[in-house]
Amino acid sequence: MTQEAITVYQTDSNGWFVGEALAYESPLEPGIFLIPAGAYADPIPDFAMGERPRRIDKDTWKNSQWPEPVTSEPEPLRKPSSCTPAQGLVALFALKNITEDTVLDAIAQIPDPVQQYTAKIGYQRATTWERDSPTMLAMAQLLQLSSEELDELFAYAVTVQV
Structure with a gap:
């Protein structure tokens, strides 16, 4: 039929x-x-x-x-400002070949015990990594990541499905 x-x-x-x-x-x-x-x-x-x-x-x-298309400036892309630790770790490895052990070794190199403990807790216990937090900026410095590389890391991290 x-x-x-x-x-x-x-x-x-x-x-x-x-x-x-x-x-x-x-x-x-x-x-x-x-x-x-x-x-x-x-x-x-x-x-x-x-x-x-x-x-x-x-x-x-x-x-x-037929109407002329309305053209406007595209909205600037917003840089991601947070990710989960799992996303961040995958991004660190994918982009910089930095493993979790490398991060822990870098934290162990912090001479001040309070700063070292703060970084360790922030790294191991945080449920979210904040791009501009003092701990994240200190970790980026320890891992020798530039501001642009940190932006790239967060941009990649938010795409990771874990």
């Missing part, structure tokens, strides 16, 4: 013709076609270069000048 179909003319949310589509006959009501929302069975008029048919009401197509 083949299903009957008719060509319909699809519009966007502003009524501009965007292309042809097919409407199929209802399996429950022979002779009734299931026309998609925003589509019309009556054909579009011929139109000139720079024009496009537009549906202005339920019964009427009108050729109109």
